[in-house]
Amino acid sequence: MKDSVKNLMPIPEGYVVLTKETTSRGVKWGSQEDNGYNFRLAEYADGTTALYHVYPDGSIKLDCESVLVQELYCMHCGEPLNPCLDADAGIPDPHEYFCAACGHDYEIVGEDD
Ligand SMILES: [Zn+2]
Secondary structure (H helix, E strand, O other): OOEEEEEEEEEOOEEEEEEEEEEEEEEEEEEEEOOOOOEEEEEOOOEEEEEEOOOOOOOOOOOOEEEEEEOOOOOOOOEEEEEEEEEOOEEEEEEEEEEEOOOOEEEOOOOOO
């Protein structure tokens, strides 16, 4: 029953949706606040979740390109952490972060792993 959306929720507190943007200088990932996009987190009947993009005309579509990451701060210097990009796929890894200010790496163990 993967197809049946049980619940459409706002993006949870402490999470950010990163959306891929292709610019003349290459690929860049920006938060939904930077882009002015609107997202919902859909919960399926089997307990899995997926991101949906809400368009200005009110339509809602499954978004497979954007990535939900946590909003985290460095335990050493307090600066916001950046998600690491997966070397093969080139997409942000929601479980690995680094601090651009002091260079510390963090691995987040997900609740559902
Ligand atoms: Zn730091």
